Amino acid sequence: MGINEKPAQLKPNDYASDQEVRWCPGCGDYAILNAVKRTLADHQADKANTVFVSGIGCSSRLPYYMSTYGFHTIHGRAPAFATGIKITNPELDVWVITGDGDSLSIGGNHFIHLFRRNLNCQILLFNNEIYGLTKGQASPASRTGTISPSTPKGSLESPLSACELALSSGATFVARGVDTAIKQLVPTLSKAKEHSGTALVEIFQNCIVYNDNVFNSFTEKSAAIERQIHLENGKPMLFGEDNTKGLSLSADHSKLEVIDLKINKKEESKILIHDESNKIIAYLLSQMNQSTMPIALGVLYSTEKPTLDSYYTHRIEEHKNKISNIMEKGQTWTI
Amino acid sequence: MGINEKPAQLKPNDYASDQEVRWCPGCGDYAILNAVKRTLADHQADKANTVFVSGIGCSSRLPYYMSTYGFHTIHGRAPAFATGIKITNPELDVWVITGDGDSLSIGGNHFIHLFRRNLNCQILLFNNEIYGLTKGQASPASRTGTISPSTPKGSLESPLSACELALSSGATFVARGVDTAIKQLVPTLSKAKEHSGTALVEIFQNCIVYNDNVFNSFTEKSAAIERQIHLENGKPMLFGEDNTKGLSLSADHSKLEVIDLKINKKEESKILIHDESNKIIAYLLSQMNQSTMPIALGVLYSTEKPTLDSYYTHRIEEHKNKISNIMEKGQTWTI
Amino acid sequence: MDGNPSTKNSQIKMDKWSTTVRFAGDSGDGMQLTGGRLTFEAAISGMGLATFPDYPAEIRAPAGTTFGVSSFQVRFGEGLIASSGDHADILVAMNPAALKMNIKEVIPGGLIIIDNGSFNDRGIRKAGYSNNPIEDNSLSGMQLISADISNLTIEAVKDFGLGQKDGIRCRNMWTLGLILWLFSKNTKQTEDWLIKKFGKDNILTKANIAALKAGSAYAENTEISNDILRKEVPQAKPLPGKWRAITGAEAIAFGLATGANHANLKMTLCSYPITPASPIMHYLANYEIENIGIYQAEDEIAACCAAIGVSYAGGLGVTSSSGPGISLKTEAIGLAISVELPLIIVNSQRAGPSTGLPTRAEQSDLMQAIYGRHGEAPLVVLAPKSPADCFNISHKAIKIAIKYMTPVMILSDAYLTNASEPWLIPDIEKIEKFPAKFANFIENYQPFERDPKTLARKWVKPGTKGMEHRIGGLEKDSISGNISYDPDNHAKMTNLRNQKIQNIEKEFSDIPINGLDNGDILLIGWGSTNGPISEVKELLKNENIKISHIQLNCLWPLSSKLKEIITKFKSTIVIEMNDGQLYNLLRTEIAPKANSITQVSGKPFRVSYLKEKILNILKDGI
């Protein structure tokens, strides 16, 4: 599926189906849909070879809006369907579309096993930290204190971090993006598509109806520069106005800290160089305290490991027995 | 449930029910059962106040062998039952008994949500890296290459680490022990019992029928001293003959390394002091490569966080409304 | 009577004293709220009423699209108002899409009120019209009030400093004003309500009141004043006491809370969000009633297991869901049956297999409720017949669950959940109490010893000294509860579990017959179809047909009285919103010759449809 496989260049909108898009006006899902279409166009992806598989949720409606193959399945189980699809036809480019409720609540188990098995697919987690479709209850990604119809006095539980959970389950590619930051999101989706193995992209998505502005602290124009760090492999972890801030490891190795180069130029050498293959640093990046640290975006972690579909296919190819031979194996007698 | 609450001292066997124990002779489960009974006796635990809740599996039969309250539920869901029990009666001391299949395969989702919510209970994971009860299929904890009835040519998938998964889900207490090492296991179980919040103890358990000797590399008498590190909070991470080896962090912060003090006495200062509250080091300890590094035993991680049962109870106690008042709230009319 | 019942638009006017009004607009237009206000106005006049809120899809769609239209229908009047009306007498359509989606619900000659300010090219196209329906004669035969409500509203509120966008939001109050005037109601109650809601000096209060009054004034000042639809609605005579409107979801929440209170139990509703079940969880979360809590689990399986854990620990475990979620609970419910613990499962049925039509009502989970588990795994299945009846049934479900130590499933549906009716607020102190009994200390306690009458085993709270024991899902000895592989024991336990449930039929042997206890036709319904069935029965009775009606509350076990009742009628017709599930159940033994009327469209029955079908069956000879 390289670039320029087809004579006529496909444009992003050629990946749109004829169905009317039915999200709330202003929903972050629109921007993500556009980013996905652009990514496919950038790759000149073959529509017939592309499958979007989703669970249930606002986000999971995305497949209906693509002119590719699409399967809107049941709540939380999209990874399992994707697995059946890929072990049957590993040639297909499979995109799993899911929400924070779909993947971290009911679908948590399939989510972690997808990473453990390293199925070669992309999983886009639309994280709006809320159940959108069912009218706004707190999800496992909601911050403690979230007011919702099921938690009118504020939720009590601690949120899960999708990236941290994925890392602990054996993920080989973990990345993050912001719905409206299409400039950064498209290249991240591109890398996810190119990755061999399960590629998680957690996308912070604004639900304007039930959880509006929950990511404002780092998505607002004015805040972005100081509150987002865009990771690049092999480059120092810098952010802020003129890249004058950087991340370093705390003395007790328990967390990352910010070094302000304007104040502390001498400490520049302590600033970490992003190494996508360092899982421990990826853990630290995924865990950064959102109130005091910037949010890490881009590819947090990437490594190589055999994929389920490849080793499954390989094994099946080794199966050479004929049914009749097997039937006649062991003790038989002839009359 | 302090010590000496009762006049007559209970002995470990007072915690045994009248049911015949039905594990295979030589199964590691026997030793764990004994360790559990000893732990209860050490605490002079009130039998009436103790509940063992289990899923399905050889390990999950344990509740039948205890003279406490016991609930043998369905496969993988014990954490959910435990949650219902604790939010109804937080005074009960609840022990969740589970196997690697029960908790990491079908029950993976409830497992991670138990840690996220920090229910105040102990969860003992009997890890024999195999499905015992169903006759020996590979489980998500089985090492790649495991030969089993469902993987006759060796399993292809990578194993999950229970401790790593628990840490990423918000666990507040993560510990490990070995079935037959009752001297270390009992104190670990004791600490788990004393911990406020979900306390995971992963116990390496030998299944002599379907996965015999799988832990031999570190459980065999001759190997134990070089291949086990027993963690103690605030103490340097030393192990080996005369404690002449220690663990330090690699230069790129990506893993732990062994320093051999006999060779490299100068590096002694690099040896890490075990700090139970350092999650990142706990991650590294839980991930150590079993072929080159010792296995970390004892308490890997411990921290404090409000428990689900306490905050749920607290919230319910705030509920003061009478039904009649609520019924009559809003628009009514009188005829 | 209409001689040609097959004409789709043939409106049968049920009775002269009822009117059905339907509000339709974008989700953001406040139609549910406007409908609710009119409902309240009708209620406080002591009228009978029934409502039908309809949300077409789960997602809020862009303004002006057909799939974003939300509607609220209310029927009120004197006499029997049990269903929310087959068709609307009056339709309020806030935009072209609302008109398009609802016009077929209006009776021929009905009144249509349109905001022509929204009938611009863009809006018309968005709705999928090729021409402006106001102008192309497609509304001929209807009475039309077409006004630029948008502009009239903006004008009315312009003094309060609201922008155009906020100003136009008062359109719903403008239309409410107009409607109130049509029914000779003044705007006073609504004004008071607005003041209470926003505060006296809030500009929103002022603007909304201004819009309300402007709508009312508009009606008074235009020629519609002489319209036949302007009926004086007479005062009805309901029971004295304090009344309120109640939806099924609220009534279930109240019924469960009251039942738990009367059982003297802490209750936790363990649930996972799903349409249309969630409101029960939301209401309970908001009520903050003492000893009543909710727990939102990670999925429906965990919710059901947690609820069983609650009951195991000596609380009242309740779990609630719909379609897909109920299917997921199957295995866990089997365990509750096997360990014989009380458990309440509320199924707010929705339409279709799989995800289906999440917001629509159907009764197609009956067979699943009764038989949907592996092994012989019987439980009790109850169904409330109206929003208010949801209170009674939920309350009774708890009594049964703890008396017999059994799971009880309540079959509600998407219609009951959202529909409302007037409800005489009960004095809960006067309702039967049934405090749960826990076994304290018993010498030589045997966990599966049973009460000889109820066949219930004893409920023991963990924490009780000397009663420590173990339970689980493996087959167990019929006395000691220890694991038993003995074949005879298994046969015995299977029989005991079944017998225990069958005995419960006694608790539901009082089956009220709506009509005489003998005659030509007996209509049998269950659950939310009570409204239309009651009405069609009245209608046909008035046409001198000897017809009676029973609406079953208990679907499993089936009452042994049923057969007796049925034999007194020449013919039986089972009416339900599925493919004939109760019909098949009754045919095995109780009513081998019954007839069946079904509908699986996700919509409540129309009385006219039922009448037509019943007459057809009569014609074919009973």
Added chain:
Amino acid sequence: MDGNPSTKNSQIKMDKWSTTVRFAGDSGDGMQLTGGRLTFEAAISGMGLATFPDYPAEIRAPAGTTFGVSSFQVRFGEGLIASSGDHADILVAMNPAALKMNIKEVIPGGLIIIDNGSFNDRGIRKAGYSNNPIEDNSLSGMQLISADISNLTIEAVKDFGLGQKDGIRCRNMWTLGLILWLFSKNTKQTEDWLIKKFGKDNILTKANIAALKAGSAYAENTEISNDILRKEVPQAKPLPGKWRAITGAEAIAFGLATGANHANLKMTLCSYPITPASPIMHYLANYEIENIGIYQAEDEIAACCAAIGVSYAGGLGVTSSSGPGISLKTEAIGLAISVELPLIIVNSQRAGPSTGLPTRAEQSDLMQAIYGRHGEAPLVVLAPKSPADCFNISHKAIKIAIKYMTPVMILSDAYLTNASEPWLIPDIEKIEKFPAKFANFIENYQPFERDPKTLARKWVKPGTKGMEHRIGGLEKDSISGNISYDPDNHAKMTNLRNQKIQNIEKEFSDIPINGLDNGDILLIGWGSTNGPISEVKELLKNENIKISHIQLNCLWPLSSKLKEIITKFKSTIVIEMNDGQLYNLLRTEIAPKANSITQVSGKPFRVSYLKEKILNILKDGI
């Protein structure tokens, strides 16, 4: 005929040419293997045979305990051998616990072979005997061969340098030698098999052969040689060809593989371990047949979803489980029904609700199979009637699934899974093939357009250019497949889904009648009860009762022919291992007056029990 059929021990000798042997010992004693060898010896003589392996619990228990006893029963002989025998003629008991657990399975006067070397105090106590049963007269009335088999075996093998522990393991071969001699079989075949298994020069080979011969010699040298049980088993005349013994699990594995091959599809069995379903997965994993794979998922839900994914991608998705696992698949099966994709679900039924009795057979999942999903969600339910029939039904299930684009559930059970019978290995090239057809390019493709005859929609492989489309579980337009909330469309789709399944009854209209096509009594069974029902029918026919028998393979849809068949008999008796589920189904319309015989003990029917029950029904007047 026995005049007093209610006496529990009243053994009715089915026919004079069959013998039933039961081996019982500790799990480690090799009883399954010994039984298997005898089975094979019987099979190669061309006899009919049926086996019943019985594992009492799932866990391997300490030696000598009653709950650790494993047994294997084999019945063989000429004539109809359809069930594994009501009672054993010969019991081999390796220790006191084995005797205790199995003595009630032996006919009065039967032969018991005991290793008295294991009847020491400790063993006797462990088994729960207070006295030594060999000495306390409790075996009076039985023929007893009591030998110190332990010691005799150790003596026989002592030359081969095995320790005591390994030496004693050859006990099973010693007893096999004795049994073979009883049936005038020499030990040659078994010797060859041992050589093939361990290698000629292995000391295990030598020791086992020595033990085998010693057992045979022992029999020859003791007075039991004159015993009536020493029957010359005559040669039967089965069809010519290559035969093997086959269990139900193997036959399902072969049937699925052959079906996938004949459909030209890659197949993946997606499963999660559970008793007694796992063997199907194990066999397929081991066979390594081309294009056939297995995928062990993280749970049953994921297994079912993955299988649907397989079919969606153009392979054949199969999922397999038992009781609790099947319950968990409920929601996902509903999706497969809604999106109309082929899917095979194999349910190896086990006994009881919840965890129940995992190793025991029951037929109590029938109603769940038919009705256990939310919404109107019909699928096809098939049941094989014997181990060998598992092949045919699995093969046919695939044909139906792809022809009609529907899930098909196969109801096997714990008995069929493990029981074996002789099987003429088919030439699979001669069996009907049904290559799956995928739609390639269709102008203006409509995903839910249907074949007018089968009502099946087209199967499209993702990857096919120009056919890109979207499917899902929401209700969909009956042609385009786009999401549709239209009530009429929903009614139409509900009807279409139902009609499609109902049509499939044609595929199963050929219902073979075992006996005349009219008479006094028609026995109706389904699934694994075929053996005992066939036999009881023969038995009663021989007593001049006009009796016939049909064993249904297709439980849903029910064949329209059924009614016709039934009307030709005065009385119908439905026989099943549950509380009367098929009986209830048939009563609604097909056989309103049927009688029911049921048993819910987790054990297969005894022919004597059936005879008693049938005679009782006859006595009560038919």
